[in-house]
Amino acid sequence: MAFRTARNLAYFSNYIRNYSTNGPLVNVTVNEKSGFATATLQRPSVNSLNLELLTEISHTLQQLEKNKCRGLILTSASNKVFSAGLDLFELHKPNADKIKQMWSTLQEVWIKLYGSSYPTVAVVNGHAPAGGCMLALSCEYRVMLNNFIIGLNEAQIGFSAPMWLIDGMRNTIGSRQAEFALTAGTLFKTEEALKIGLVDEVAQSKEEAIEKAEKFLNKFAKIPPHARSMTKAALRGANIQALVRNKDEEVRSYVDFVTDSQFQDSLGEFIELNLKQKLSK
Numbered sequence: 001m002a003f004r005t006a007r008n009l010a011y012f013s014n015y016i017r018n019y020s021t022n023g024p025l026v027n028v029t030v031n032e033k034s035g036f037a038t039a040t041l042q043r044p045s046v047n048s049l050n051l052e053l054l055t056e057i058s059h060t061l062q063q064l065e066k067n068k069c070r071g072l073i074l075t076s077a078s079n080k081v082f083s084a085g086l087d088l089f090e091l092h093k094p095n096a097d098k099i100k101q102m103w104s105t106l107q108e109v110w111i112k113l114y115g116s117s118y119p120t121v122a123v124v125n126g127h128a129p130a131g132g133c134m135l136a137l138s139c140e141y142r143v144m145l146n147n148f149i150i151g152l153n154e155a156q157i158g159f160s161a162p163m164w165l166i167d168g169m170r171n172t173i174g175s176r177q178a179e180f181a182l183t184a185g186t187l188f189k190t191e192e193a194l195k196i197g198l199v200d201e202v203a204q205s206k207e208e209a210i211e212k213a214e215k216f217l218n219k220f221a222k223i224p225p226h227a228r229s230m231t232k233a234a235l236r237g238a239n240i241q242a243l244v245r246n247k248d249e250e251v252r253s254y255v256d257f258v259t260d261s262q263f264q265d266s267l268g269e270f271i272e273l274n275l276k277q278k279l280s281k
């Protein structure tokens, strides 16, 4: 068992509390009774994933793994947006080195979250397009609040989601639905997402969503953690290994793609059409 004694649990809780004070973009708390950690993304205003937020998420996941976390709930401090995905302003006219780091850190986040040994739930308490959906898909279970959207809309912005993310979508909603959704870049309303299995449960409030998330995590209370994590690794390992083998090559090809003028033009159009904040000319 991860926490055999109350002392171990107290040590872990203190550790996490101390750690959380170091991370302005991700707040981590631990429920002392259950031992479940809640990581709350809090980059104003929409948790768009820039290098700093991605780095902090990656570091948080590393600490949780090291401290034998018993379960993770990933959520947002905003009551409107879970995460708006990659920071589109950072992808526009970018510095190639920064994009390289950003892409490689995004891969790390996916590897650590998708491949975590502990159980994970996303409490999707706001919109979750693209990278926001990626974070939710990496978790084992998704509870979403009503009246929001979720999906992989990369095609609408002018690129394809990477293979590991396509596989994640396919494993969750099936090949046929994934093909429809990805080629059209569909963003699903909560109820639609529930219908196709992109989310597992709907909740009316964040409190209810957290309760449902804890109920899911509690299902594993009597399962030996090593058996659970070995089984998860057996199910998810091949996807992770495929990315690990191709990591550097994928970074190179995305950097080339993102810095190309054709992509920059279509990104510029997307921002002008869809975001309130406009580009400085």
Ligand SMILES: CCCCCC/C=C\CC(=O)SCCNC(=O)CCNC(=O)[C@H](O)C(C)(C)COP(=O)(O)OP(=O)(O)OC[C@H]1O[C@@H](n2cnc3c(N)ncnc32)[C@H](O)[C@@H]1OP(=O)(O)O
Pocket: 045, 046, 048, 080, 081, 083, 084, 085, 086, 087, 088, 089, 103, 127, 129, 130, 131, 132, 134, 153, 154, 157, 159, 160, 161, 162, 165, 254, 258, 274, 275, 276, 277
């Ligand atoms: C390099 C290749 C990568 C391939 C790998 C695939 C993985 C990920 C790809 C991505 O994640 S691409 C990002 C795609 N994201 C989107 O399409 C979301 C765009 N945003 C929206 O649709 C909406 O903003 C929203 C999230 C639904 C929220 O709508 P709401 O009406 O509540 O808020 P807004 O007024 O529209 O926005 C508030 C504020 O946030 C800014 N903003 C929104 N999204 C982003 C973003 N992705 N990056 C940077 N900034 C964003 C928006 O401009 C507003 O700014 P202010 O006006 O308040 O300054």
